[in-house]
Amino acid sequence: MxxxxxxxxxxxxxxxxxxxxxxxxxxxxxxxxxxxxxxxxxxxxxxxxxxxxxxxxxxxxxxxxxxxxxxxxxxxxxxxxxxxxxxxxxxxxxxxxxxxxxxxxxxxxxxxxxxxxxxxxxxxxxxxxxxxxxxxxxxxxxxxxxxxxxxxxxxxxxxxxxxxxxxxxxxxxxxxxxxxxxxxxxxxxxxxxxxxxxxxxALKFDLEVEETVRGAAEALRTSWGERPVWIAASTHEGEEQAVLEAHRRVLHQHPEALLILVPRHPQRFDTVHELCLSSNMTTVRRSHHESVGPQTRVYLADTMGELMLLYGCADAAFVGGSWLPDVGGHNLLEPAALGVPVLSGGCLESLREIAEALTVDHARLEVADGSALARALLALFDDPSARERLGAAAHSIVETHRxxxxxxxxxxxxxxxxxxxxxxxxxxxxxxxxxx
Structure with missing residues (x-):
């Protein structure tokens, strides 16, 4: 019935x-x-x-x-x-x-x-x-x-x-x-x-990172020169503005810093590009095969299937969907598997066990908003040893839970x-x- x-x-x-x-x-x-x-x-x-x-x-x-x-x-x-x-x-x-x-x-x-x-x-x-x-x-x-x-x-x-x-x-x-x-x-x-x-x-812990991906990430990062690089991945509407504001604060202390911005949905790529341009930050698009130069401040990754490559280029990773209760967060383990420090908001209902495992072992930093994100990034950029410890802890969690x-x-x-x-x-x- x-x-x-x-x-x-x-x-x-x-x-x-x-x-x-x-x-x-x-x-x-x-x-x-x-x-x-x-x-x-x-x-x-x-x-x-x-x-x-x-x-x-x-x-x-x-x-x-x-x-x-x-x-x-x-x-x-x-x-x-x-x-x-x-x-x-x-x-x-x-x-x-x-x-x-x-x-x-x-x-x-x-x-x-x-x-x-x-x-x-x-x-x-x-x-x-x-x-x-x-x-x-x-x-x-x-x-x-x-x-x-x-x-x-x-x-x-x-x-x-x-x-x-x-x-x-x-x-x-x-x-x-x-x-x-x-x-x-x-x-x-x-x-x-x-x-x-x-x-x-969780199957997500069994993520394998191919050596070809690691090699390609290293080559791409090397081409950008010595500069702080962070990634904001799987972002949704309402998050990019806070991410860009956080990047603006990072640029005050590290004017050469680069943000890799990866919107979650392809239908929003053009909208996010316009948002980047309106922020007055020099932005290039990966889908247009535009090169990152010394003056580039935002690298808009408007492609599919390359997230692991891009995580591999970053010194720290903010995972989106985590400031939005209706979304509940996205995969925290992809950057962790690469040993990249993981940052996220607190809205992680859809992956609570994974988030808690990372938190208990001090392998994730929780940031409430764009201001907190900027402060956390600056602390990591200014303390390489802390950045290395956080990344190593995240990688260890992935290996332990396979x-x-x-x-x-x-x-x-x-x-x-x-x-x-x-x-x-x-x-x-x-x-x-x-x-x-």
Whole structure:
């Protein structure tokens, strides 16, 4: 009854939903994918990963790479909800994976999608639980699992309000790998069977930094000469102005300092560029292949898939989304994995365990606003040994907490093998029936 009412509501809201996703498109891709119209994968062995947007794609990077390496006989298909997630996927993996947009959760659309994809296993990254999609996969015999599963207190309260809708789909999940014990408790309360639930830790800790990235970062930084460099990454509207004001204060004491500014969303690149120009700071754009010169004060990184490279160029990193309660922060571990000192605001609801781990071991500085950010940066620039200690502490946290990927890979292998055996048993049953 709950799912029927949910589907009816979706159909009623279809004009509004369609208008929202209309913007999330790529020129070369048909919007019919939103209704499940993808090519049929008949005869192919498919492993499917759903990573909603940029953050989830980044989180799943090591897992997707392991699927490519562990299952060379399979095609790895990755779905996203957003165009920015699709661009990030393309930047990271090019043609090593196949991308589609996830269909909207209309019953017919998700049944069509699953029927054409025919995945041996589906992996949902973090938590994007669509009831009709889960039912369609389950009804088709395609096991669906959640990896790096997390449920924030706010999301938990929302799911509890819709218990009649969510409990049955959650029971149908083949496995949930939860980020933390608290996340596991919430999944269990919502209906996930205890035997299908494992605390794996956070996949983000298993981030691997390729040597080519380190080398490219070193070369790029060397080309800029001896100067303080800091990065403000994954920033949102309302944060860039404070970041630029902090940079202005830094420039008073270090007039040669360089800010690398990386807005979160590509559709805001031009707007942020105009904001930089209005601040009267000499600004160059990476997408225009403009060189950083001695007079450059802001390097606008308006490209996709290069964040680790740019973190590697910085003496300190402010991670955006952390001054906005509705966002709840972004990946703090990317700069940490490179040994770059991590600064952020206090709005970190979406990655509370990671933020606390960094804070307890004095591996993150919390700054309340642009003024506090400027003071923290100046202190780090003026004390190289403190900067080195903070970066080393952050790197140590990443190394200490690795392991989620290995545990997740073991469970993925178990699920793939179980599906293979079930398929063989079904074939034998058909053969036996035909002989009789």
């Amino acid at each position: 709950g799912r029927r009412l949910y589907s009816t509501t979706l159909y009623a809201l279809m004009p509004l939903i369609w208008r929202r996703v209309w913007r999330e498109a790529l020129p070369e891709r048909s919007r019919r994918e939103r209704l499940g119209h993808i090519p049929a994968y008949d005869g192919e062995r498919v492993l499917w990963v759903h990573a909603a947007s940029v953050g989830e794609v980044t989180t799943a990077r090591s897992l997707i790479r392991s699927l490519i390496d562990d299952y060379p006989e399979h095609r790895v298909v990755v779905t996203t909800m957003t165009a920015t997630g699709a661009r990030q996927l393309q930047a990271l993996f090019a043609d090593l994976v196949t991308h589609h947009f996830l269909p909207l959760d209309f019953p017919g659309a998700v049944r069509r999608f699953i029927a054409r994809l025919q995945p041996e296993l589906g992996l949902i990254v973090d938590t994007e639980l669509w009831p009709n999609l889960i039912h369609a996969a389950s009804d088709a015999g395609a096991p669906l699992a959640v990896v790096n599963g997390r449920i924030t207190p706010k999301a938990f309260r929302r799911y509890r309000r819709f218990d009649a809708l969510m409990r049955e789909p959650l029971r149908r999940l083949a496995w949930v790998g939860a980020k933390s014990g608290e996340d596991a408790k919430r999944f269990r309360t919502l209906g996930v069977e205890a035997r299908n639930l494992t605390v794996t830790g 392991g989620a990927l290995a545990l997740t890979r073991r469970h993925v292998a178990r699920l793939v093998e179980a599906r293979r055996l079930a398929h063989l048993a079904a074939e034998e049953e058909v053969d036996a029936s035909s002989r009789t």
